[in-house]
Amino acid sequence: MMSRTTLDLWVGVFVALGCAALIFLAMKVGNFTGLNGAQLYSVEAPFDNIGGLKVRAPVKSAGVLVGRVADIRFDAETYRAVVRLDLDTRYAFPRDTIATILTSGLLGEQYVGLEPGADVDELKQGDRIQITQSAVVLEKLIGQFMFNKAAETPVQQ
Amino acid sequence: MNGVTRVLRQLGAMTINGVWRLGFATRFLLMILWYSGQSFRRLHLTIREIYFSGVLSLLIILVSGLFVGLVLGLQGYETLQRYGSSDALGVLVALSLVRELGPVVAGLLFASRAGSAVTAEIGLMKTTEQLKAMDMMAVNPIARVVAPRFWGGVLSMPLLAAMFSAMGVFGGWLIGVVFIGVDDGAFWSQMQAAVDFRNDVLNGVIKSVVFGVAVSLIAVFEGYDCVPTAEGVSRAITRTVVSSALAILALDFVLTSFMFRGQ
Secondary structure, eight states: OOOHHHHHHHHHHHHHHHHHHHHHIIIIISOTTSSTTOOEEEEEEEESOOTTOOTTOEEEETTEEEEEEEEEEEETTTTEEEEEEEEETTOOOBTTOEEEEEESTTTSOEEEEEEOOOOSSBOOTTOBOOEEEOOOOHHHHHHHHHHHHHHHSOOOO | OHHHHHHHHHHHHHHHHHHHHHHHHHHHHHHHHHHHHHHHTTHHHHHHHHHHHTGGGHHHHHHHHHHHHHHHHHHHHHHHGGGTOGGGHHHHHHHIIIIIIHHHHHHHHHIIIIIHHHHHHHHHHHHTTHHHHHHHTTOOHIIIIIHHHHHHHHHHHHHHHHHHHHHHHHHHHIIIIIIIOOOHHHHHHHHHHHOOIIIIIIHHHHHHHHHHHHHHHHHHHHHHHSOSSHHHHHHHHHHHHHHHHHHHHHHHHHHHHHHOOOO
């Protein structure tokens, strides 16, 4: 039978290894350093069409992660989609910020892009972003392109 | 007529036996929890069990994790490069390990490596009447024998699953980046962008804790409940491995359907 101190040592090594693996998973594999634990404020943005936007999709400004999509609901009065964005309090945006739904890459996930305006007042908790741009729907885009092409072609006698 | 009655009687006996065992297992779990305080006062008993079920399972867990990661890397690359997105290899390897393969495969290995040993030990103690002898000496066998083994398993399992996942990610990196030549930066950055701490890593840890409780409970219960003969012990060990595997896979489905509903 092994002595108690050796046994304790091995168990200590085991637990330390397990914790190291967990920290590795949290820090190196996952994005624990992201927004977890940051102070958040939420603003709302109404869109005509959100395409394939999902809850927890990133909110980026100038390509940097500044928040996440907290909630998506349908407003039955205006027939628009209302997206609630949770933004990091470290970043303040002007009131006339433009929210756009963008796609990362050709097949990538959709995210919300924020383009700051020039207003001196800043967005506060519960504010509404007035200027928004909807997601690009591929079918509409192709339809428009075909329509334009057809209009361009000269009618041949 | 006689045959029909016999079949029905067997069916009834099976149902009653099943319900009785379920009730006994629940009471057994409550008893373990009740006497846990008493057994934690002698902490070295639990530490000793962590050594036997955790430390001694390290080798099999680490080696299997490495090989699962290597295979994931190869197979994932094979499919992803067809769609020109071999940079997403890190995402594929990390997500499948952290969410599913890590907890499930580590749980299955843990059940067959450590769970069966615990059942065999407790079953043999019962067969040789050591448990009864303890009772005679006013030593509670649940506090002295069962609770430390239960907690040893519950504490070891999440750590083993985390090590399995970490080792698997390392294996995927080894194949993808070192041997095949996927870009190192893209491998890690895409992985970090796609793997969420709360939704993926933490849910995987929760799964492994649940599996740890299930496997440990089944192992100690089967040992304690076994028929005290050589045959009874061997049957109890078989039952431990079979029911642990079934419990892990069924619980995994239930937990997955709660955690990842695809919003």
